[in-house]
Amino acid sequence: MQCDPCGGELIAIPNRESFQCSNCQRYAFATELDDPAAPIELTGDGVGVCCPKCQVGLQFAVLHDRWRVCFCTACRGYVIDSGCLGVIVHELRAHYRGPDADPVPLNQDELAEQRDCPACAQQMETHPYYGPGTAVINSCSDCKVTWMDHRELASIIRTPGFRHHPDSSLIPVKLNPNPKEIQDRSVETAGKIIVHAATGFIF
Ligand SMILES: [Zn+2]
Ligand SMILES: [Zn+2]
Ligand SMILES: [Zn+2]
Numbered sequence: 001m002q003c004d005p006c007g008g009e010l011i012a013i014p015n016r017e018s019f020q021c022s023n024c025q026r027y028a029f030a031t032e033l034d035d036p037a038a039p040i041e042l043t044g045d046g047v048g049v050c051c052p053k054c055q056v057g058l059q060f061a062v063l064h065d066r067w068r069v070c071f072c073t074a075c076r077g078y079v080i081d082s083g084c085l086g087v088i089v090h091e092l093r094a095h096y097r098g099p100d101a102d103p104v105p106l107n108q109d110e111l112a113e114q115r116d117c118p119a120c121a122q123q124m125e126t127h128p129y130y131g132p133g134t135a136v137i138n139s140c141s142d143c144k145v146t147w148m149d150h151r152e153l154a155s156i157i158r159t160p161g162f163r164h165h166p167d168s169s170l171i172p173v174k175l176n177p178n179p180k181e182i183q184d185r186s187v188e189t190a191g192k193i194i195v196h197a198a199t200g201f202i203f
Contacts, residue, residue, distance in 0.1 A: 001028070003021035003024060005024065005026065006021060006023050006024045006026070008024055009023070010022075010028050014104065014107070015101075015155055016149065016151040017029065017030040017151050017154075018150050018151065026074070027074060027075045027150075033076075038063065038150075038151065039063070039065065040062070040069075040071055040076070040078075041062045042059050042060070042071065042073070043059070043060040043062065044059075045060045046059055047059065047060055047070045047118075049070070049119075050118065051072035051075060051077065051118070052077075052116050052117070052124070052138070053072065053115065053149075054072055054074040054075050056072055056073065056074040056075075058071060058079065061078065063078065063088075064088070067088055070118065075149070075150060076149075076150035077147060077148060077150055078148055079119070079145050079148075080146055080148060081144060081145060081146075082145055082146045083144065086131075088153070089153070089157070090164055090168075093132065093156075093157055093163045093164065094163055094164040094165060094166045095166050096157050096158065096163070098158065099158070100158060100160040101158035101159060101160070103134070103159070104155075105134060106134040106136065107134075107136060110136035112126075113126055113138075114126065115147060117140035117142070117145065117147075118145075118147075119140060119145055120140060120142055120143050122140065124138040124139055124140045124147060125138065125140070125141065127139070129156060131156065132159040132161045133155055133156040134159075135148075135149075135153075135155055137149075137152065
């Protein structure tokens with residue numbers, strides 16, 4: 001496969017249904033944004049901060065019809081409230097009826113990747129997701145937000161193992177009592193927004 005704009009070779013990213021151009025580093029995807037595995041709906045509003053991977057402006061979006069995230073249209077990664085992530089995994093794993101995925105080893109290269117928190121600009125912690133699967137995620141314990149790469153959530157949902165009953169009550173989530181302001185370091189406008197305006201539940 002070739003990269004559309006530059007003709008470079010597209011390299012498959014294992015277990016992520018996506019590709020990266022070996023020449024221009026652009027991402028390409030095997031699915032549409034509204035793919036049922038992880039449907040994303042853009043609200044049309046820019047967040048005013050940049051993607052920690054691509055330096056493209058993040059967009060407000062809704063994940064699985066229900067969860068607010070700050071989404072990057074270039075790499076399809078997103079920032080999500082860390083507490084909400086636990087609830088989403090609980091809920092989606094409980095309701096998932098598709099086939100389990102074959103277990104894949106942890107990608108050691110991903111553990112070495114460093115990213116800055118879009119909310120506070122400090123370096124995030126890179127670590128395996130403390131739950132099912134072998135996804136490597138980035139989180140900021142100060143801001144209580146997590147960066148998820150494209151299809152990381154879907155791979156956690158499809159990982160074999162314990163699933164709660166679909167009627168089980170959700171893990172209670174303690175919403176961040178002291179939300180930090182997201183600072184836009186790249187543009188003069190945008191200014192600041194509150195993380196909770198950007199990520200979390202839609203009631
Ligand atoms: Zn390219
Ligand atoms: Zn990105
Ligand atoms: Zn932070």
